[in-house]
Amino acid sequence: MWRDRGYQIDLSPSYKQQWAYLAGTDPKRRASLEQGLRDQRYRAILCGRGGYGGARLLETWKWPAVPEKWLIGFSDITSLLWSLAQTGISGVHGPVLTTLAQEPDWSVQRLFDWVEGRAIAPLKGAGWGGGxxxxKLLPANLTVATHLLGTAVQPDLSGVILAFEDVGEAPYRIDRMLTQWRMTGALQSIRGIALGRFSDCENPGEETVTETLRDRIGDLGIPIVADLPFGHQGANAALPVGVMAHLDGNQGSLEIDST
Incomplete structure (x- = not known):
């Protein structure tokens, strides 16, 4: 799909490697990432999958000083996106190479529009109020972001709009994660929360995910919009990382500032 649009796509020589549950050892995966960053022919790094292992690359490692280029991915890629944003470079929380073909046409076009310098439409969801x-927008997988709290990778959360999604997490585990956010004080200075899809997170007979989310964040007194079309197992609308956004908890919209 990228090639059909006229882009040159090169696969890292190590892309088929495997080491335990990771795509190669940490040094080899870092080397692949650095190669893509330093090679001036490349304008973007397109992640092939999420899974697990992104945060391991950031331990005792810093981003090299390279020209600004796109990093595109979601789920486990949250750790890389958040870390890169601290250098002043905005990545894209959006479809990886192995999920792009499953996206609806509007979502594919949205991704290309953003990386090619065009404005993208607001997303519509269910407003929970709050004005x-x-x-600054920080999209994330909730589980990955929770495990970044208190680390050097955690960005400054003052004045940000968090955008959370997740997959395969039972309501009690979502409760546990959001309770940790509350107890660390990480939610005290944020300005709003945008909620995407929480796929395969329901357990019959238990509290629903929506009930859990309302219980854990509904009392923060900030704008909250739920049911936005991003996350796993469905449309995964591209969301820029670290750019200004507008969240309307009454109208149920999330708008990206294109200026």
Whole structure:
């Protein structure tokens, strides 16, 4: 799909490697990432999958000083996106190479529009109230972001709009994660929360995910919008990382500032 649009796509020589549950050892995966960063022919790094292992690359490692280029991915790639954003480079929380073909046409076009310099339309969801706010957008997989709390990879959360999605997490585990966010004080200075899809997270007979989310964040007194079309197992609308966004908890919208 990228090639059909006129892009040159090269696969890293190590892309078929495997080491335990990872795509190669940490040094080899870092080397592949650095190669893509330093090679001036490349304007973007397209992640092939999520899974697990991104945060391991960031231990005792810093991003090299290279020209700004796109990093595109989601789920486990949250750790890389959040870390890169601290250097002033905005990546894209969006479809990886192995999920792009499953996206609806509008979502594919949205991704290409953003990386090619065009504005993208607001996303519509279900507003939980709280008015309207503006802040720096930090999209994330909730589980991965939770495990970044208190580390050097955790960005400054003051004045941000968090955008969370997840997959395969029972309501009690989502409760546990959000309780940790509350107890660390990480939610005290944020301006709003945008909620995407929480796929395969329901356990029959238990509290629903929506009930859990309302219980754990509904009392924060900030704009919250749920049911936005991003995350696993469905449309995964591209969301820029670290750019200004507008969240309307009354109208149920998330708008990206294109300026």
């Amino acid at each position: 309207r706010t503006t802040g």
